[in-house]
Amino acid sequence: MEICGLVTEKNEPVPLKSISVEVLVQDHVATVSSTLQYVNEEERPLEALFVLPLPADAAVCHFSAKIGEQEIVAEVQDKETARDQYDDAVSSGQQAFLLEESAESPDVFRLSVGCLSAGQNAAVTIIYVTELAVQADHSLRFCLPAVLNPRYTPAGSAAGIVSEISSGAVPYTLTLSVHVSSPKPISKLESNCTLDPLLFLHADSQCSCELSKPISKLESNCTLDPLVFLHSDHTQATVNLSPGHMFDKDVELFVYYQDTHQPSAIVEAGVTTALPGSLMRDPVVMISLYPEFPEEVMKSLATRGEFVFVIDRSGSMDSMMHQGKGAQMCIESAKDTLLLLLKSLPVGCYFNIYGFGSDFESFFPQSVEYNQDTMDEALKRVKEMRADMGGTEILEPLKHIYSQRCYPDHPRQLFIFTDGEVGNTKEVLDLVKSHAHSHRCFSFGIGEGASAALITGMAREGSGHAQFITDSDRMQPKVMQSLRFALQPAVVNISVDWILPDGVTVDTLSPPISVLFQGQRALIYAQLKGESSGGSEGTVTVKYSLKDQPLTNQLHFCLKPTEETGLSIHRLAARTLIRSLEQEERSGAAGVEGIRSRMVELSVQAGVSSVHTAFIAVNKDSRQTVKGPLLQRRVPTYNALMQANCDSYEACCLMEAYDWDIETDSNEGAVQSQQAESECKQRAAPEPPKDPLLQLVSLQKASGCWDLDATLVDGSVWATLLALIWLYGCKIEQQVEWQFVAMKAASWIGSQKVGDLSQCVCAGNVLLGCQVTKETLGI
Structure with a gap:
């Protein structure tokens, strides 16, 4: 993996000064217009190179540049022709602009701004359209990617995606305006940041279209200005990102409509x-x-299946899920999720767990039947899991899994957890697609910078479902939603x-x-x-x-x-x-x-991007003599991994070397990186207190019951009943996480042929201060 030197570390000017984005959401399609403002503050002409992430399924449909009052609109051409035209223009002193899709991954583009004269400004505009993905809570997710972490490239592969990585805040700002219009109602705007009260306004002269139904809700992971409804029936809404936002995190918006499920x-x-x-x-x-x-x-979810959990254990999984209060390490959140998954599996199914990094290992030589013994052994090994396996080589473990024989009448369900930073994305997707007949693939992108092309692509080619866990999201609810999909009959x-x-x-x-x-x-x-x-x-x-x-x-x-x-x-x-x-x-x-x-x-x-074409724009009116090679400036993108655990940039670089460079001939780099990793962990935030829900779930048996335990009360039926009452009475807001645990418990109580349980439920309510009915418990 090639990582170029940091422009900002050398105190050299960065030509990109700001990014302005306008988003138009129409029902569940978004049209995004991004304008990048470049300024050459140096004394010689320069060439600016920017590797930028875009949504995986985006169709780039417009590329133009404006110098002064002159606008040059790019044409789509065969990629090799476009590159030759760009090189010829730049070498002859003409200003040229080139936008091309990466051959390795469709969610990464390279933007070249050539022959920008000393003191000159240029505004480059990129427009793309994209579908908005449906989330587990029925919202529609729009993501404006900001983070482009280094992509791991396996040894022997061609050169991977080369990007300039910033160790600190990027030196350019972002402004964002979103306008939503839909024939369905919009209700609210939510964010993990403080929002001012919503403003509801009647339509004014700025609004040109009338639609029939309201909009219900927008969400974001960034601070937003108040949501403004332009129509009293909520058919249109406008919201703006608060000024001064440094573009160092992916910007997510969640649009909620009423009647989302109408075809x-x-x-x-x-x-x-x-x-x-x-x-x-x-x-x-x-x-x-x-x-x-x-x-x-739907009431009769599957009780059979082979569940294979594939966990990323590369060094980057040792980063924090987010920078807020109570944040966990990615690997620790994955371990908690595995606990819930293992407790939620139906008795009699088959399962196995794989960890992967530069190499891979599995808990069992092949998938084993799910019972108390195998569950206990798996949980013991889950506790010992660490993010200590080097790089992110996902192709080989997948090849091994697909080579294993399938169990008759137990359809294979693959759950893949990764921070999704690989350079051979298309090779991985082709492998998943070639085995689509034998399994369903559920993928989870963890943390900022996870490759959307990899995560959504694996789910699409594997006939499954993709989820992204970013910012302060809890991993468990999204994973349990996917488990419900996996348990649906095919x-x-x-x-x-x-x-x-x-x-x-x-x-x-x-x-x-x-x-x-x-x-x-x-x-x-x-x-x-x-x-x-x-x-x-x-x-x-x-x-x-x-x-x-x-x-x-x-x-x-x-x-x-x-x-x-x-x-x-x-x-x-x-x-x-x-x-x-x-x-x-x-x-x-x-x-x-x-x-x-x-x-x-x-x-x-169609005027849209592809791997074999590129957008090329040349200002034929500009021509100046260029003596010697152009100054080259690479525009940095933010790397979430470098800020994950350490205040020291140098220590983080050592961690990156351990994670990304697997071709080092000596062990010196690995030793240094392990020392740096140890230093970082010493400075990491204290471990958050144990979740009482997970503590309770950890005590459940594979059959669904809670056994006699000093931390509970006498009697397995009584203990299981109390656990159920506590879940429904005290943790109902997290039901999506424990729903399968509760179903197993209720089924086990039903199999015990206990007499009148009504009095037990009443006593349990008194003891725990709850008001849960027997019918609610499903017993």
């Missing part, structure tokens, strides 16, 4: 000047489906049928749907061809089987295009198709050259 369709008109028959000429529809499974099916035989008016045909652009979860969104992009001979409505029907029961979800939609969508649906559809073609190319499919040509053609037509 919907957006039909977007094409461009009349585009080539006939092309994607950009025809209308495109985006279908959002939220399958609802029958209640009787949906099979999924098909999509269309009914359209005569004269209209459909070309589906999205890959076939391979997974459906209760209440989770499934997206379909499709191109509508031809013209209707009279009908104005279409129907899409999704059919599937669940536990041998045939089910159908249907949506009727209007074929009339939605107004003012700005081609965002076309660009997201093009991005979806390009990603599918990229994977087809990497798989070695026949006709690779044809696939590549199709990608470049689609990228140029």
